[in-house]
Amino acid sequence: xxxxxxxxxxxxxxxxxxxxxCKGSGYRFTSxxxxxxxxxxxxxxxxxxxxxxDESDTRYSPxxxxxxTISADKSISTAYxxxxxxRASDTAIYYCATSSTSSDIFDYYYGMDVWGQGTxxxxxx
Amino acid sequence: DxxxxxxxxxxxxxxxxxxxxxxxASQSIRFYLNWYQQKPGKAPKLLIYGASSLHSGVPSRxxxxxxxxxxxxxxxxxxxxxxxxxxxxxxYSDLTFGQGTRLEIK
Numbered sequence: 001x002x003x004x005x006x007x008x009x010x011x012x013x014x015x016x017x018x019x020x021x022c023k024g025s026g027y028r029f030t031s032x033x034x035x036x037x038x039x040x041x042x043x044x045x046x047x048x049x050x051x052x053x054d055e056s057d058t059r060y061s062p063x064x065x066x067x068x069t070i071s072a073d074k075s076i077s078t079a080y081x082x083x084x085x086x087r088a089s090d091t092a093i094y095y096c097a098t099s100s101t102s103s104d105i106f107d108y109y110y111g112m113d114v115w116g117q118g119t120x121x122x123x124x125x
Numbered sequence: 126d127x128x129x130x131x132x133x134x135x136x137x138x139x140x141x142x143x144x145x146x147x148x149x150a151s152q153s154i155r156f157y158l159n160w161y162q163q164k165p166g167k168a169p170k171l172l173i174y175g176a177s178s179l180h181s182g183v184p185s186r187x188x189x190x191x192x193x194x195x196x197x198x199x200x201x202x203x204x205x206x207x208x209x210x211x212x213x214x215x216x217y218s219d220l221t222f223g224q225g226t227r228l229e230i231k
Contacts, residue, residue: 035220037169045161045169045212047220059219062126095168108216109175111159115168 002026002100004034004116011122012086019082020119022096029077030054031103035112036070036081037095048094051079052105059106086123093118127151127215131223137231142203146226148196148213157217160189160198163225164209172211173198203228 007021022034035050049060053072060070072079079096097112128151138144148158156176161169171180173189176196186201200207208230213223 037222044225045163045214045222047214047222050220061219097168106219108159108220109157111161111171111174111180111214111216112169113171113174113180115170118168 002098002114004096004098004114006094006096006116006119009120009122011124013125014085014087014123016086016123017082017084018086018121019080020094020121022079022081022116024077024079024098027100028103029072030074032098032100033102033106033108034072034079034096034098036068036079037097037112038064038092039095039118040092048081050106053079055105057105086121088123088125090121091123093120095119127154127218127221129213129215129221129223131211131213131226133226134224135227135229137229138203139231140203140205144200144203144228146198146211146213146228148191148198148223150194150196150215150217153193154215154217156192157215158189158191158196159214159216160187161212161214162207162209163212169212205230 030053033052036048038046048064049070051058051070096116099110101110130149158176160173163169177189211226
């Protein structure tokens with residue numbers, strides 16, 4: 001079974017750094033892209049960016065370019081989303097997601113059919 | 126960027142009703158359109174990909190249509206478990222979600 005398991009909830013202060021994780025299992029991690037999606041409390045879904053572990057390539061939404069860093073460690077089948085300096089506006093639930101069907105780089109035709117359980121990030125002074 | 130606009134933003138309906146949600150893209154996305162269902166406190170679930178293909182395990186009362194810029198998600202006979210928020214997503218050029226449609230019980 002293809003599964004994504006995310007790291008636990010975080011409470012941080014503005015200006016702090018943070019790295020959350022998403023561990024894949026049940027499939028060949030390097031051959032499938034992993035995307036990150038933000039959901040601010042009470043709001044909709046926003047695509048942040050996607051990484052393709054096999055080629056260490058990452059694409060970002062213009063809204064998040066320069067604000068976060070998305071990466072992956074193939075050796076432990078884990079993708080990451082990190083911030084160097086958090087803001088209160090980063091308070092949200094962050095989901096990782098992938099396609100269990102498409103193994104082409106950044107091919108989203110089959111949608112995101114496997115999702116992590118979400119990581120809640122709270123940034124407050 | 127490709128913008129996605131869903132309508133309506135919210136919808137009240139009864140069990141057994143047929144409902145349709147629309148999604149419009151700011152430019153042609155051919156058939157690169159996906160639909161998701163999200164319930165409170167849960168991760169989204171994929172319903173439809175490629176505009177009209179039903180994802181595995183999704184009930185046949187869900188159907189998708191359209192191409193180019195205009196798309197629909199139809200639920201033929203609402204069931205109690207269908208009351209949720211629905212999102213469209215274009216996958217033609219990177220990814221963009223619509224703002225969501227909240228489906229509530231009348």
